[in-house]
Structure formats: C-alpha cells, structure tokens
Amino acid sequence: MTILALILVVVSQIAQVGGQVMLKKGMVPAKSKRRKRVIALYLGAGVAFLTVWFLLWVGLHEKMELSYLFPFQGLSPLLLVVAAALLLKERTNWRTWAGIALISLGSVLVAITAAT
Amino acid sequence: MPFAQAIRGRRRSRGAKEARKPGHPPPEWYLNPGLHLAINCILMTVAELCLQVGAKEASQADVPTWLAWTGLRGFVSLWTIAGIVVYIVAFANWLYVLRWVPLSVAYPLTTVVQVLVAIAAWLFLGEHVPITRWIGILLISGGVLLSAKPAAQAEEKL
Numbered sequence A: 001m002t003i004l005a006l007i008l009v010v011v012s013q014i015a016q017v018g019g020q021v022m023l024k025k026g027m028v029p030a031k032s033k034r035r036k037r038v039i040a041l042y043l044g045a046g047v048a049f050l051t052v053w054f055l056l057w058v059g060l061h062e063k064m065e066l067s068y069l070f071p072f073q074g075l076s077p078l079l080l081v082v083a084a085a086l087l088l089k090e091r092t093n094w095r096t097w098a099g100i101a102l103i104s105l106g107s108v109l110v111a112i113t114a115a116t
Numbered sequence B: 001m002p003f004a005q006a007i008r009g010r011r012r013s014r015g016a017k018e019a020r021k022p023g024h025p026p027p028e029w030y031l032n033p034g035l036h037l038a039i040n041c042i043l044m045t046v047a048e049l050c051l052q053v054g055a056k057e058a059s060q061a062d063v064p065t066w067l068a069w070t071g072l073r074g075f076v077s078l079w080t081i082a083g084i085v086v087y088i089v090a091f092a093n094w095l096y097v098l099r100w101v102p103l104s105v106a107y108p109l110t111t112v113v114q115v116l117v118a119i120a121a122w123l124f125l126g127e128h129v130p131i132t133r134w135i136g137i138l139l140i141s142g143g144v145l146l147s148a149k150p151a152a153q154a155e156e157k158l
Helices: A003-027 A034-064 A067-087 A094-112 B002-019 B033-057 B074-078 B078-102 B103-109 B112-124 B131-157
Strands: none
Touching: A003 A034, A003 A067, A003 B131, A034 A067, A034 B033, A034 B074, A034 B131, A067 A094, A067 B074, A067 B103, A067 B112, A094 B002, A094 B078, B002 B112, B033 B074, B033 B078, B033 B112, B078 B103, B103 B131
16 A cells, blocks of 8 residues: 555545544534534535545545555544544543454554455 | 234234333334344445445546545546435444344444345356455454453443
8 A cells, every 4th residue: 555545545434534523513503602603614614524535435435446545434433433532532442452462463464455 | 703803903013102201122023122133234335335336347447647535536427426325324224233233242243234235246246256265254254252341331431
C-alpha cells in the first residue's frame, strides 16, 4: 500500500466517523436559545464530512480490490474509541484495548497483501 | 365464519396496537428488527459491490488524472448511482433498526458485513482473496466485536 493510499484511507475513515458524530449531535441537540442554528450547523457539517468520506471512498475503490479496501472500515470503531479517550478523557477497559490491538493487527495483515 | 374471522381480525389488530407501545417491536414478521438488521447487512454488502463495479467501470473513463483520486469520476457509472441509492435505503433501514435495538447491540452485529463483503468479492467479482487477507479480515472482525460496545457508547457521548 502506498503512503498516499494509506493517508486517503485514514482520512476517509476520520471523515466518516466525524460525519456520523455530527449528524448524531444534530439529531439530539442540546437545548439552547439558538437551537435551530445549532441543528443546521451540525447537520450541514455532518453532510459535508460524509460527502468527503464518500468521494474518497469511491476514488479508493477505483484503485483497489473490494476485499482489500473494505476491511479498513474496521478502523471506524477504533477511531471512535480513540476520539472518546482523547476528547472526553475517558478511561478504556482491557476489552477495548484488545479490540484495538486486533483491528490494528488485522489491518496490517490486510495491508501487506497485494492491493490488486 | 365471517363473524369469527372478524373477531379474530379485530383481536389481532388490537393486539398489534398494544404491542406498538414504545419499547416493544411490532409483531408483524416483516417489521421484525432482527430481520431488518439482517437486511441491513445484506444491503451494505450490495452497496459496496455496486460501488466497486461502478468505480472499476468509471476508471476506464477518460478524465484528467487529478480527478481520479477525488472519486468524482465514479459518477460516470450508473453502478455508482445504484450504490448510493442502496446506501440511502440501508440508512433508512438502519434508523428503523435503531428504533428498537440499542446501538451498542446493533452495531457489533453489523461486523458480519466484513465477512459478507469478502465472500461477495470472491464470489461475484472473482477477486482472489489470499489467506493472509482472510486472517486480517477475521482479526478486524474480532476486534470490532470487542470494541463495538465502547465505540457505540463513545458515539453517543461524543
């Protein structure tokens, strides 16, 4: 896997996770005076993020086999957990760490096989 | 007989109404959340297959190279459009599933898509899936199963 492809895969997954979180926030907005604006901002940002994800994702399909590219969708739970750990300062349990280790190891194994 | 049927029908419909209280999935088999979760996994697999066929078809199209990585070229193919439509249907279907099933339960179960996509790529696209890749896919699936619950909780809190 080339460095460029790796970066694009990771960026697309970050965009997807970011988009999902934004949409979620837009659907369940905190009560505030500028409620409508907050909802519109979150939904707009969510759609923008998901558009970035989708375009990158389609572009990656052109270069790679499906069975090579799709496993990297497994990075999204990893990114969610890491984001929660960083942003919410949450402590993760051993199950989560084991899961992260398995996803990382599996991704490496997939990555070292030939892409096409 | 019509009378008995009418009573049975009415009773059933009343039962259905009672079951529609929040927290109880509808009793009709075609509205079963588990069935829709299975349908969701199949829809996701189909969407990915369409995208792959579309992207490969579009990669033959003659466009400037700077467009190639943006994915915009994919829209040349109707398969890509079909993939998007299936994705949207899958999204609506997913929202229905989440009405009845908590995210922390539904999300881990969609891991099966990982394996379904690999099998579908091998069966329908004729991709050769090396053993190393199979092992990687299974490891990722196991990892997602382990970390899906905290990930789902993280999504709700983030």
